[in-house]
Amino acid sequence: MLFAMSQKELNRVDVIRDVCEKRLTQVNASNILNLTRRQVQRLVNNFRKNGAQGLASLRRGKPSNRQFSPAFKQNALRIIKDKYADFGPTFANEKLLEQHG
Numbered sequence: 001m002l003f004a005m006s007q008k009e010l011n012r013v014d015v016i017r018d019v020c021e022k023r024l025t026q027v028n029a030s031n032i033l034n035l036t037r038r039q040v041q042r043l044v045n046n047f048r049k050n051g052a053q054g055l056a057s058l059r060r061g062k063p064s065n066r067q068f069s070p071a072f073k074q075n076a077l078r079i080i081k082d083k084y085a086d087f088g089p090t091f092a093n094e095k096l097l098e099q100h101g
Contacts, residue, residue, distance in 0.1 A: 005056055012055050016040075016047045 005013070015032050018024040019040065024032075030040045046054035068076075079100060084092040 005052070009056055012043065013047075013052045016043050016055060019044050020047060 012033060015024065015029050019026055019029045026037050026040045026044065029035075030037045033040065035043075043055060048054075076096065079096065080087075080092050083099075084095055087095065
């Protein structure tokens, strides 16, 4: 399966690969990646099991758990278009909260 990785994830792959090949300690890797040693240990285990793909976020391509429902979004957009079309985003947000809870 093909997947895209961010630059941060690509850098992480290089560092974790160095740890696996004993060119770098987990403590040094944790300093480079600004993570705890335990987090680096988890990344190393994921890398050994799944390769570079094990370091990519599992949430990639999935919707947020905190997103609003489509009905809520539609209702908010309808209110903005009807009553607050000429407002900027910050002022429209303030008025939505003030008038519509």
